[in-house]
Amino acid sequence: MRIKKGIALIDQHDKNFMYGGKFGGNFVPETLKKPIEDLTNLFEKLRKDKKFIKERNYYFENYVGAPTPFIKLENLSDHLKGAQIYAKVVSEANGGAHKIYNATVHCLIARKAGKKYIIGDTGAGYAGKMLSMAAKKFGLKCKIFMGAKDISRQKPNVDAIKKNGAIIVPVKTGSQTLVDAVSECMRYWVSNCDTTHMCVGSTVGPNIFIKICAWSTAQISRELIHQVKDEFGKLPKKMRLINCVGGGSSAMGFWNEFMDTDAEFIGVEAGGPKKSKLHAAPLTNSSKIGILHGAAQYVVQDKEGQIGLTESISAGLDYPGISPLHCYLKDARRARYTSASDEEALKAFKLVSRLENISPSLEPSHAFAEAIRLAPKLNFSDIIIVNSCGDSIKDKDIIKNKLGSYIR
Template identity: 40%
Template sequence: MTRQLDASLMPDANGFFGPYGGQLVPPHLKQAMDDIAAAYDKIVQRQDFQDELAQLFADYVGRPSPIFHARRLSQQLGGAQIHLKREDLNHTGAHKINHCLGEALLAKFMGKTKVIAETGAGQHGVALATACALVGIPCEIHMGQVDIEKEHPNVTKMRILGCNLVAVTRGQATLKDAVDSAFEEYLKDPVNTIYAIGSVVGPHPFPKMVRDFQSIVGREAREQFQKKHGKLPDYVSACVGGGSNAMGIFTAFLDDEGVKLVGVEPAGEGIDKPGKHAATLSVGKPGEIHGMKCYVLENADGTPAAVHSIASGLDYPGVGPQHSYLKDIGRVQYEAVDDAECLNAFMTLSRVEGIIPALESSHAVAWAMRMAPTLGKDTNILVNLSGRGDKDADYVAKRLGI
């Protein structure tokens, strides 16, 4: 297995993680992407930027987020001990605020007059609207109509925060279509606007930039776990759609060969049912989407396939290029959890530990619940609980008849 895994070595100067990534954009947009890359490389070297971001993480977001030992859940399952990195306790309720603050500060540094973005479950939209309100930059969020109806609490928050919410009705009216719509709007004026991508996807430098901002999750978790237990966890798991929360926690553990890293994808209604899942790394193949090379779920004609997940934030036919690379070299194992198992994890964690998780995060919890009984009691599984389930509570209650 190739072991050049130091995050500082990836991507290369052209934005590639092995054969994945890059900058597959029209010539007139390449300059805009290069300008963002140059501004990012410049700003992260500035101590005043690092100090401001650290202060906001501490006093605005509430970092460091704690690690909670889910003792009752672990005891009920038998076997391994399950621990939760509580990103759900962050301001705005998820990990998304970590990179949104960085992107908003970058936009301000570059003198941009508007920030454009997509959102699926609404967590990126809420976090970006929050960050833009904080720094005083107008914000426009594109969201699929299906997700608007499903994630009403987050829609309300975005509107309260002052963003311009654009409903996307094309295609399946979900995350992929929201990305298309937001990107088209950005293309109209890439000089004065910036597209704040919500995951480790898209053209360079976004997979690198979002990963870097999210890497605080893993740095904290590694130090916290080692300090408390005198060793590292045996497993670290996180849900994967685009893959930002997973790259955030995985990055700090990439060189720890004794730590098994597990990304958990949405199997939806079954990975044997085309169009009814979004398990890109499990059954997809290398392709191109949204300005990057990565694993993609495609139709026979090469167009992106229809996808489905009960979790709106995982409903995407592509995946981050670094995840694609880590799959190929065998450093990260990718599993899939279906809607029913996800719902069971959602309800179980709520009723056994009093923690209502996001449906996205529930995929990683479900995998831990599946795995724990097969392992010894001295084995530790650390789950990145990437978000809380306030946004999903009404939907789940209606679906389950609660």
């Protein structure tokens, strides 16, 4: 399996929408075939439409706030004494996380499709918060599906969603987390696809949703590649881009423009509590390929094919599947994947927020954990860039509970 050069990763699928012949596809009920086909046609038209691109760029600049900062973490680098560590502070985007890119694009598409209603799933609540924000801005009525467990552990985002005038639908089936929220959202779409646009919150689901999401978050690396060139004069030889992966949307956006360069990609999955066996880390732990939410992917499951329960301190990474794009990158050996435990993520949060003027949420804290493990083994000429893709404010209750206090 090989990544083709010069072709956008999202377009490297075959006629069945499979990447590397194994991942992705459209395993959906018949009812969704037509809405998916319509959306696919509309998106293919829009992404070639200069006016639409201009519109997108306008909102990315003036609403999302592009570019987000690219900063050197001097204190952390000095402390670890090895590689130079940088951060792309995507959490500075409007709303506090990368989810705003996908949400904005979906709302623009929904308007073009003439849909007045938009629905979306959320785990950490950022996807839901951003979708409700963008929906409000673009005059769409919004419903957010969220697992009951996540509703209680991500209260600040839940409050924000409500404040934006969206309806939160608590999902009480299964593990009551992201996986169930996505299922319930898809069910709602099956029943209302004639009037309602669906936004899948990450690079998962039927092919078109993977494409739209990765196409949207690619803004991160479009900015970053310029910022890196400005900082170093050219792309550094030894550069590692570290990103947490749950569904995988921020990592896809963080890596996209660097696909054909020598940059090394490292994805960090949720290892869960140290003693737990319910890791949300299908790539690290070599899970088998299965079908979840309309796409073939490595997925945590039992021998029969029942989707496995996962456990993670980070609601955004607490998902048994992973984007087919990441499965493709793994098998093509373009990216490597590892995991960090809850404890390591918390420790990383503590260290980074103590030493630096940023406050990563528990999701990117997983990426920082890997950076902290790796940096001391490397040299000054090695560059590590971490995508600090979410702000910790949503996790203040969890952090207070685990660390005794929440200091940004």
